[in-house]
Amino acid sequence: MCPFLYINILNSDTLSAILYGFLPRLILSTFVGEQKANRIMTAKKGDTVEVHYTGKLEDGSVFDSSVNRQPLGFKLGDGNMIKGFDDAVHGMAVGDKKTVTIPAAEAYGERRYDMMIDVPKEQVPANISPEVGMQLTLQGGNGQPMPVTVTHVDEEKITLDANHQLAGKDLIFDIELMKIS
Numbered sequence: 001m002c003p004f005l006y007i008n009i010l011n012s013d014t015l016s017a018i019l020y021g022f023l024p025r026l027i028l029s030t031f032v033g034e035q036k037a038n039r040i041m042t043a044k045k046g047d048t049v050e051v052h053y054t055g056k057l058e059d060g061s062v063f064d065s066s067v068n069r070q071p072l073g074f075k076l077g078d079g080n081m082i083k084g085f086d087d088a089v090h091g092m093a094v095g096d097k098k099t100v101t102i103p104a105a106e107a108y109g110e111r112r113y114d115m116m117i118d119v120p121k122e123q124v125p126a127n128i129s130p131e132v133g134m135q136l137t138l139q140g141g142n143g144q145p146m147p148v149t150v151t152h153v154d155e156e157k158i159t160l161d162a163n164h165q166l167a168g169k170d171l172i173f174d175i176e177l178m179k180i181s
Contacts, residue, residue, distance in 0.1 A: 045077035050179040092177040111168035
């Protein structure tokens with residue numbers, strides 16, 4: 001027997017009970033189920049996330065990428081990432097991809113000329129032959145290592161740059177959110 005014929009032969013009281021008893025629950029449970037299915041978890045402060053990224057300069061040169069490595073994991077908002085990167089991941093859902101340009105001020109800051117240090121050549125250890133581009137490590141006042149780059153060498157002095165290598169540069173990141181936990 002066709003279900004439509006069966007419903008048609010029910011009396012009106014039975015039909016009313018079906019419509020008013022079961023139908024609202026069916027509609028409500030379907031609606032609630034859709035609501036739950038439509039809720040997408042997005043990254044928020046305090047979440048631990050994993051992302052794949054490629055960092056580029058404005059000229060298109062790549063300075064870092066996680067694509068052929070494990071995704072980068074970090075806690076959103078804990079201050080361990082550059083602000084612009086952290087802000088870019090906030091609100092993303094797993095599988096989302098985006099490209100963001102992060103101005104220098106929200107990346108590694110502007111270049112600071114007070115971070116340029118002239119060192120008399122006689123203070124350079126004898127076992128070091130400084131050359132422009134050479135990476136050295138100084139010991140800061142609090143004992144922390146401070147990486148520097150030799151930017152100038154002459155007969156009397158060498159100039160060391162303690163700015164981060166990406167300071168003063170706008171950075172472009174392709175980001176894909178892989179996991180939120």
